[in-house]
Amino acid sequence: MNEIIETILAHRSIRKFKDKPLDDETVETLVQCAQAASTSSYQQVCTIIGVEDREKKEKLAELAGNQSYVADNGYFFVFCMDYNRHKIAADMNTIDIHKTIQSTEAFIVGTADAALAAQNLCIAAESLGLGIVYIGGIRNQLQEVSALLDCPDHVLPLFGVAVGYPDAEPGKKPRLPMAAVFHKNQYQNSEETEALLDQYEKETAAYYTERTGGKRTEGWVTQITASMATPKRTYMKEFVRSKGLNKL
Known part of the structure; x- marks a missing residue:
């Protein structure tokens, strides 16, 4: 078994980090690893927003359900589905791609691209001795998150990833057989x-x-x-459509 496999199999979510920020070189390396992930048809639909501003991190922590580790970490990344960039490219070539952007297929592609990029970043972080935790809670109040991060139409924040130096040793949760x-x-x-x-x-x-x-x-x-007995975030369908996504 090589070190990469050992790193993957040792994964656990870290929710307590040391008060030590990631340096710029580490952040850029992690983003490069995210960009190296597979992407459907070379579309590269993922955009990553690095949230460094303390006030914004604290607001995101509140919006995510008062999860303190959204603010208290080495660095916080927000992974977004981003077709705004493709719209700009289409305008440059006077091509109408609205129906493609609005399709369910495009929505799946964008979600998959973001997830693949994030997992690359997380494995890279863990290989450096850092800890990570995914934050789906930003979807609790996605309208506010989108406004806070100034996301235009066709850009949808999907989840966050908190990264930092672990200050806890949680047990490894057993997976399904x-x-x-x-x-x-x-x-x-x-x-x-x-x-x-x-x-x-x-x-x-x-x-x-x-x-x-x-x-x-x-x-x-x-x-x-x-947890699944009552549907959660039922506003999402209309909000996603209001961003010009998943309409067709």
Whole structure:
């Protein structure tokens, strides 16, 4: 097993960072790694906003649900789907690409591009001994986040990534059994899935019980189904369309 695989398999989310900012060279290296990610048809639909201003970071922390580590970290990145750049390119060549930008396919491409870029950045950060945590909470109040970051039409902030020097050693969360997520040749929808989930419920319940000293005892099945019982961020459909995306 090489060092890259060891780094990937050792991943865990860090939510407490030392009060030590990343230097400019490290930030630029991480962004270069993000840009090196695969991108659909060379479209490069991802834009990364590095938030350095302390007041903006504190506001983002508030908008994300009062998550302190959004403000207290070495650096905070916001990954955006960005078709504004493509619109400018189209205008330069007097070509109308509005229908393409508004398509569901374009929305999937932009989301995938941003996710691939972010994961490259995160693996690079962890290879340097840094810790990371993804922040989906910026979508709690995306109108305010978009305004705070001055995002024009066709630019949609998708998630944040806090990076920094770890000041905690959290346990590694167990993942689903491989048999539950890796299917050969076709989707395997069988009775075995329930047995695998029952096994995983017990494993994750034991993990949380040990990690919290008994304050949390629920497993993954209980946790996830409870969290999905009520839809979240239901405003997103209309907001995304108001940005000129995912209309067709």
